[in-house]
Amino acid sequence: MNIARPVAARAHVGHSRPRPDADAKVRGTAPYVDDLPFEGLHGATIRTPIARGRVTGLRFGDLSDLGADWSEFAVVTAQDIPRRSAKDGVDPNLVALIERDQPFLVRDAFEHMHEPVALIAHPSLEVVRAAAERVEVVVEALPARLDFRTAGEDAVFKTITVRRDAGEDADAFAAELAACAVRVEGVYETQAQEQCYIEPNGMIARVVCDPDDLPSPERPSVPTWPSKPFRVEVEGSLQCPYYVHKALCSLFALPEDGVRVAATLAGGGFGGKEDYPSILAGHAGLLALKTRRPVKMIYDRAEDMVATTKRHPSQSRIVTGHDADGRLRCVQIDCRMDGGAYVTLTPVVLSRGVIHAVGPYEVPHVRITAQAVHTNTPPHGAFRGFGAPQTVFAFERHMDRVATELGLDPAELRRRNLVVRGGTLAVSQTIEEPIALEAWLDEALDAFDWRGRRARAEAFNHEAQVSGVARRRGVGLATFMHGAGFTGSGEDYLASKVKVRATAEGQLEICTAQTEIGQGSIAVFSQIAADTMGLQLADVAVARPDTDQVPNSGPTVASRTSMVVGHLVARASEDLLGRLERAGLLGEADARPEGEALGEDVVVGERPSAMVQGRGWSYRPEALRRALAAAAASGDAEIAEGWAQYERPPGGAWDDTVYKGVAYGTYAWANYLAEVEVDGLTGEVKVLDFLASQEIGRVLNPLLAHGQIEGGVVQAIGWALLEDCVWKDGHLTNGNMTNYVVPTAADVPPIQVRFQESPYAYGPWGAKGIGELPMDGPAPALLNAIAHATGIDLCALPASPERIVAAQLAAEEAR
Amino acid sequence: MAHDHLPGPRTTVRMRINGEEKTVRVAPMRRLLDVLREDVGLKGTKEGCGEGECGACTVLLDGEPVCSCLVAALQCEGREVRTVEGLESHGVLHPVQEAFLQHGGAQCGICTPGMVVTAAWLVDKGLPPGGIREGIAGNICRCTGYGAIVDSVEDAIVRCQRKAGGCAQEGSEGGAA
Known part of the structure; x- marks a missing residue:
């Protein structure tokens, strides 16, 4: 049933509500990846020393002055990754993103300086970092292409053309241009820019495997790849849990439930933690798999700056x-x-x-x-x-x-x-x-x-x-x-999903894959859900982005979090409201008395969107809380969970072939x-x-x-x-x-x-x-x-x- | 227990951290940052660059802000260290922290511990000739564009002026005063 007098309003949207994550941040208690309790090994990366060539060997230098010995280390190279373990026959060493051309670890030929060749792990961070500098990557140099402006056409790997009217034809365009009263020409150049988030990239990986696949006193060393099903779990500073998830499923040839990716609070991202964390998660995961122990990899500033992505020149x-x-x-x-x-x-x-x-x-x-x-x-x-x-x-x-x-x-x-x-x-x-x-x-x-x-x-x-x-x-x-x-039909392909769920305490929990990178997603999602449902902010919580717990609502990129995912949060909230109504947990008896004043800050009569009524304000807040608690107690996801999936707004489409x-x-x-x-x-x-x-x-x-x-x-x-x-x-x-x-x-x-x-x-x-x-x-x-x-x-x-x-x-x- | 594993001499360093006596046995050149985070377990102080540029690891050493990544443990013998954890008092936030909450001074939050420590020092010791912006110029924030942080510090100064005796005695007894 629907309530007879739908009331849409907003008490939180449009107001400067403080971010729920701020209190811990000003106290210094907000946990970032490097702050989490950790017992395990520390990893480090051995990288290529020149821009292009072939790796012909690794020389492990003397560590005696470090009080260490190479036997204490785990070492992973591309040899540890089977060439064809992936289901689709693609080399699992290639990162699954748009094109599969970038290796997690160099097998032989390499294409840039500071490309990862080998990974080492040791119980001591100081020792592993010092030891990494004692590994020499022996290479055969090849000529490198370093100036994109003068590179030949053979270097072009993607071309996009946009044509409008006379622009469709070079001669017609030249004629139009020649007929113009004024013509102006110019060449403009922009440089690379480092994201320079203040928290460098960091990741912790754990592997869960069968006891038979664990080392024992009788069998101190085990093959890198377990014989029985296993699971790889990572947590770290990242923007796109499901990008990392996809990359790890491919690298480890695991089914979707064989990989778990959880985001920590990110100390800034700005795009710099969009695609690179897939590689770092792969590295930490490989070391964890080889050692069967938790492995933490935190880049220092220098490594983060020389090895990770920047803005395109x-x-x-x-x-x-x-x-x-x-x-x-x-x-x-x-x-x-x-x-x-x-x-x-x-x-x-x-x-x-x-x-x-x-x-x-x-x-x-x-x-x-x-x-x-x-x-x-x-x-x-x-x-x-x-x-x-x-x-x-x-x-x-x-x-x-x-x-x-x-x-x-x-x-x-x-x-x-x-x-x-x-x-x-x-x-x-x-x-x-x-x-x-x-x-x-x-x-x-x-x-x-x-x-x-x-x-x-x-x-x-x-x-x-x-x-x-x-x-x-x-x-x-x-x-x-x-x-x-x-861009274009990108959101159609993403087909993002959002879940909200009722909790036993009578609250609403918002489950998305959006990570809090400083932009305020926790605050804004809470405001949107609270006003759609007619709840107070205190009655709304945002779940940690964890692929075991939240649906794939797409990456935290492209200015899409508030607009696209926030809209899904509103739709999912309204979906849950409808379920509560249909289950009889909300009804006319729970309605606000007609003409009840809603408060000074409340703007009445604005729907959340063309697809969302936002009629949660029809109900008394205590009735909503009671209904949510009852829905959670029912244990029935059909009543206790609201869902929304992206639907393209009406209007024209995008044609990628002609731009x-x-x-x-x-x-x-x-x-x-x-x-x-x-x-x-x-x-x-x-x-x-x-x-x-x-x-x-x-x-x-x-x-x-x-x-x-x-x-x-x-x-x-x-x-x-x-x-x-x-x-x-x-x-x-x-x-x-x-x-x-x-x-x-x-x-x-x-x-x-x-x-x-x-x-x-x-x-x-x-x-x-x-x-x-x-x-x-x-x-x-x-x-x-x-x-x-x-x-x-x-x-x-x-x-x-x-x-x-x-x-x-x-x-x-x-x- | 010290977590540094490289061979070499160790030295015993005694210091007061947020009002508590602490003794660590560490390599003499171990960074104060690592002593705080790894040996004492105070994870509020962050490492952003490791070379004294970003200010995320700022703490007060005898009441003066330092980048704890540039301070060796042996320099801390007998001295007072105050970290972000030492700003609040029995769970009550320092006025600077309150102001950061109200004005949106924290976004991603990773620079915030160092920033509020610097801000607390500014509030206690007074602004340099160039004002708040010069005062916090040793702390890099990549999120806020600094406007909300400047607003927070301005407001914190007002909050402290309202209190008799200022805010110098706020927080732990090992404070900046």
Whole structure:
């Protein structure tokens, strides 16, 4: 039965509720992987010493001064992994991700420096780390490919093309371009960026096997692979429990219930713990299997930085054609990204980069060709923004150069080109949602006093020039969007599932595979479930992501947690409510009295989404608690568990073969503004002020949303101005936090954050994803501000003092 | 019991940690960070970089913030160490910790122990000329963008000013004062 007067309301969504995980964090009692009680062995990794070649042997050096002997160690190499134990006949040594080309351990040929060759384990962490340095990997060198920009076509392993109208045909496009009143060309480059989560990667593995397969006094050494069924269990710092699960099932040739993956609280991820933890879990698991003992592997900072993934370096060549008034007619983009040594997630990064490459602008004729290139550096991987920051930087920097060419205000150029509702993005996606990009742009410009600030900066510069002061000020803008959730039909393939269950205490427990990496998933899921069910926050708990306990709700990536999984949490909560009603545990007698005041903070009458009524507020909270307890006591999962599985919202589809259609169900739209001061003597850039304005559907938790935006902006300021990966012969020479410089509090100003809300019908209370958005805009806004300040037209990141001084000297020489 | 296994001399080090006398027998150059985490079992102090850059391992040594990854055990003989675990008093949070809760100063939380220790020191000892941002510049946070942390410290200063005598005596008796 359904209650006669459905009441939808929200008391928690939209409010700054504190995160339930914060108390333990400020006390220092929140357990991260390296803090867990542990008895067992410590593992270390032996890695390749050069960028490319063949491993011909291992030399184990003398350990006597360490008071140790190699007989005390377990050693695992690729020889321990049977070549064809996997059911599908694929070498189980190859990590199961998109393409199976990356080995857990090098068998023979290797493709990058610091590639894992062997694993050693010992009861002492100090001894194992010291011993690892005594192992020499003997190699035969092969020529390495280190520059993705100059690599030949044979190095290209993924190409994506986007064509619109005349862009479909090279000659027709050339003719359209030739007919444009104004043409502007440019080449834009971005560098690798290290995620630099403060907690390095770490994993603990345990193997559960039959007593017959355990070593004994009679049989001290056992074969690596047990003869009877066994189980591999890992816990660690990771974003995607089911990615690790899939990788371990394949490596150990185990059925799904033969592997358990549990996430600990992660001390930051930012994409850096999306795919790499599969490898680390495999390594710890292999050592645990060989020794039949628990094994812990925690990277130190240096190992984490040199061996794990970073943001893809990119180069974009852009040609645009415009009408005399600046309106875009033609865009041609040729983009390359450096995939590094293995495919990993690169095709998807390239895809997201391509889809965001022309930004929120309407362009009739589009021709984009994007390539991913293989080089002999460690694979580049996921990092907040996932390809979009690279292409957004290129296009937004380009737009300012167009504005200069046309003598137009950069904001006015953007205004003339913004897509409107019913308009079409470069990938032929028609925007059906209500959007007001021009109004949102104006709001941001007004909030920053764009015209006034630009004029004051110009006056300041004039004054400085007259008085011989080297400081210059400038104000810059970037306009952009970010699609939330997996690209195209990605969410269909994921087919994510969420479970909620009633507990004996009359509470609701939310079971998802989403990991808490600092973004606030525990808080936000609790708010969503509480308001869908009409419960208090204290009556809602979030289960630990553990593949034995939670369904596969997909990875904790792609700005999908709040929007996609949060929506599933709402749907599963409502599913459970319906089960409680059908079981007779809730009924008319439990209804709130009509006209009962619900409290000051409560907003009545807003449904969670087009698919969720959110009628939990129809019932008295104590009745809900009683019903939940009764459902749990029944022991019947049909009554005590609510489920939801992803369903694609109505609307068009995405066609991967031609790169056309609904690339993302929705986008968040943003305008970021920066004011900088450049010291002409030192080349130092000081960010004087920064405003981040974005439309994100619905702000679920203002405090957390501000934190996400501010944190992303500062990470992007780091990418724009400070952070650079310096490579030499395939080795990261600044693989430490002394020489890889990330922003401190003293390097950045307070970030002004503004939100607009235009609810998305299929996000919880209209919420869109926001995690990656703030990474896209700061770099172009800052370099545009530097250009405004100095006239220096930097088109490569980072805008380091060295680059700025060099550009100034070059400009002076040219005069 | 010390957990370091490499051969070499050992030395006995006595120090007060969060107000309690502790004696460890360790390699003289063993990092204070390892003494705290492995030998004394105080896991609140985190290792982020191991080279004094990130500040996640910040503790107060005789009331002054240090990166415990850069301090050798032998330097601690007879000295006072205060860690994140020593900020609260009988389960009652230090005003700095309260402020971090209210203003969202902790996100992933891994920098938080070092950050609140530094913040507690700032609140007790006063701000440097460059203000809060300069005061916490030795502690890297990769999540928050620092805004919420600055708000937390500002608020903690106000909370402590409201208390007669400030917050210096908060927490364990082995405090920073």
